Amino acid sequence: MSNNRRIAVIGLGSMGGAMASTLHSAGWDVTGFDPSEAARNAAAGAGISTTAELRDLAGVPYVVLSLPSAKIVEATVPVLLSAPGTIAIIDTTTSEPSTSTSMATLADSHGAAFVDAPVSGGRDGAATGTLSAFVGATDTAVAAAQTVLDALTGGRYAHIGGPGSGNVVKLLNNVLAAANLVSVGEALGVAKAYGIDPAVAAASISNASGGSKVSAAMYPNWVLSGTHDSGFSLGLMARDAALAIDMARQVGEHPELLAAAAEQWQEALAALGPAADFTEIARTVAPAVTPAGAPKTTHVA
Structure with a gap:
C-alpha cells in the first residue's frame, strides 16, 4: 500500500x-x-x-x-x-x-x-x-x-x-443546540401540562417556524422514547456550552440567552453526572416529558 x-x-x-x-x-x-x-x-x-x-x-x-x-x-x-x-x-x-x-x-x-x-x-x-x-x-x-x-x-x-475558525463556529453550533434542547424541553413540558401529547406537539412544531432537528429528531428519538442513547455525553455538551460562552467573552461579547442556557447545563451536570447522555438534560428542564423522569438525587463525583 x-x-x-x-x-x-x-x-x-x-x-x-x-x-x-x-x-x-x-x-x-x-x-x-x-x-x-x-x-x-x-x-x-x-x-x-x-x-x-x-x-x-x-x-x-x-x-x-x-x-x-x-x-x-x-x-x-x-x-x-x-x-x-x-x-x-x-x-x-x-x-x-x-x-x-x-x-x-x-x-x-x-x-x-x-x-x-x-x-x-x-x-x-x-x-x-x-x-x-x-x-x-x-x-x-x-x-x-x-x-x-x-x-x-x-x-x-x-x-x-x-486556523481556529472551525472551532469558533463548531462551539457556536453546540451552544445553539444546547439552548434548543432546553427550550424545546420547556415548551413540550408546557404542552403536556395542557394535556397535549408531547410527541404530537413536537411533530406539529417541527413542521412550522419553531421547528428544528431537536424537535424533529432528538426529542422524539431519544427523549420521549426514554432511551437517551444518542452516544454523546452530557459532560461533553456542558463543556462545549461553557467553552462557547468563555470564547465569546474573550472578544467582548456577552450572549445572555446562551449564557443562561449554558448555566442550565451546568446544573444538569451536577444532578446527573458527566456520563449521562446529553439528551437527559430533559430530565432536569422538563422531567414530565421523558419516561426517565427527574433525577432522584444529585450526582456525586
Whole structure:
C-alpha cells in the first residue's frame, strides 16, 4: 500500500473508533492509538492495527485527532511532529481556537499542515463517512488534508476561514443546540401540562417556524422514547456550552440567552453526572416529558 495512504487515528472512543473503521473500509492503512486498552481492543476487533505508544505514530503521513480536550491536543501534536514525514493533521476535536492557531503554526514550522475540523453527525455519521465538518485552516492546509476530509465527510465540509475558525463556529453550533434542547424541553413540558401529547406537539412544531432537528429528531428519538442513547455525553455538551460562552467573552461579547442556557447545563451536570447522555438534560428542564423522569438525587463525583 502507498505510504501516502498511511493514517493514524488518535483517540478510539465512540467517534474516533467509528472514523477509524470508516477509513479502514475506504482502503486506508490505519493505525489507532488510545491510552485505553479497552478502546484499542475494540478497534482491533474491527480489523484496525493499534499501538499503545503514541510516539510510534510520529511521522505518519496523515493523522486524525479525536480527543477529549484542547490540552490533550496540545500535548499530542508535538509528539506526532517529532519525526519527519507528516503531511497533514486533521483535528476533529471540539477544541479551542487559540489551541488550533498555535498548533497550525507549530505544524507549519515542521513542513506539515494542521486543520481544525470539528465534526457534527454523531457516531452514525462517523461510521458511514457522512459527517459534516467545520474547517479552519489556510487554503494550502485544506488542500493537503482534502483526501482525508472527503473520506470522513463525503465532501460535506465547510471551509470557514483561517486556523481556529472551525472551532469558533463548531462551539457556536453546540451552544445553539444546547439552548434548543432546553427550550424545546420547556415548551413540550408546557404542552403536556395542557394535556397535549408531547410527541404530537413536537411533530406539529417541527413542521412550522419553531421547528428544528431537536424537535424533529432528538426529542422524539431519544427523549420521549426514554432511551437517551444518542452516544454523546452530557459532560461533553456542558463543556462545549461553557467553552462557547468563555470564547465569546474573550472578544467582548456577552450572549445572555446562551449564557443562561449554558448555566442550565451546568446544573444538569451536577444532578446527573458527566456520563449521562446529553439528551437527559430533559430530565432536569422538563422531567414530565421523558419516561426517565427527574433525577432522584444529585450526582456525586
